[in-house]
Amino acid sequence: MSNTQFRPMTTIKGKTIVLTGASRGIGAFIARELAKKQATVICVSRSQSGLERICSEIDDLGGKGIGVIFDVSKVERMPELMYEIKQLTGSFNVDILVNNAGIEIYRSFQNYSLKDIQLVLSVNLIAAIELTRLVLPNMLNKGSGHIVNIASFSTQKGHPYDSVYSASKAGLLMWADALRDELAPTDIIVSNICPGYSQRGLFADNNMSAAQVTEASSTPQNVATAVYQAIENNGNQMVVNDNFFTRNMTKLKFAVEQFLPNFGDADNQITDENNLNKRPNQSQQNSKEKLVINETD
């Protein structure tokens, strides 16, 4: 049994938190929650305007927002990010790392290029692993720290036409699960948040309504709440859903799928997940900035 279960609550106030993917979507909701708890939030994303906006919101909400423009897909350049954080904060003292940045490329698997595959795996998986590898020694030295990973329901059941994303999130969860146990004798906690389809962010950008898959939906606020609860309560793996009933039904569904994998396939057919994920999104076809990329792009 891990000793993390017996640790006292962690206070977020005054902590220095690195949050990737903070410029919009779920990351912005997480940033606001952490700001309300009076944390210093180092927001990492590529969009300068998005970072300026969220940092100003963080300041207004009682926290301190610091924006760092960085493309996390450039995993070999992560030490430069660490150096910049050190320059901006005066010291290198990250208390909490939230690995949230993520992208999806919706595509029939045979139509992925190697570049697509490498991009999704770099942003969603390798960046989180590498950033953690770089912040961990300092956390171990000072004897405290927390790593929070934003995973997905696709860690439990693969999403058709989103296979590389599913692989990245399943990999993220298993890596983090192993790391949590590895770090159990220390005072470093690893938490994994598994949201369902959200009304904002990647899923909504793909013109899908979470109402179409209500049993698997989470609001971005639910996700943000789960993040600070995971930090405060040293949470392990948290399935995020709209309410108590749907959350537990979702957990039950995942458990049944472990026993009966065919049940999961049948559920994807019944909820029409194949067609949902295949659907082209007209609004994206002219946008080069969108990160959710459909087959038609």
Ligand SMILES: NC(=O)c1ccc[n+]([C@@H]2O[C@H](COP(=O)([O-])OP(=O)(O)OC[C@H]3O[C@@H](n4cnc5c(N)ncnc54)[C@H](OP(=O)(O)O)[C@@H]3O)[C@@H](O)[C@H]2O)c1
């Ligand atoms: N929305 C959902 O339905 C849903 C469901 C389950 C899990 N999730 C997970 O939740 C997390 C957030 O998703 P979201 O829906 O909020 O997505 P989103 O609205 O598309 O936002 C993605 C965030 O990641 C940043 N980002 C993307 N690529 C980046 C890169 N190369 N370097 C630095 N930052 C990068 C973006 O900032 P810039 O563009 O400014 O770089 C943005 O802040 C992801 O890990 C996603 O897998 C989402």
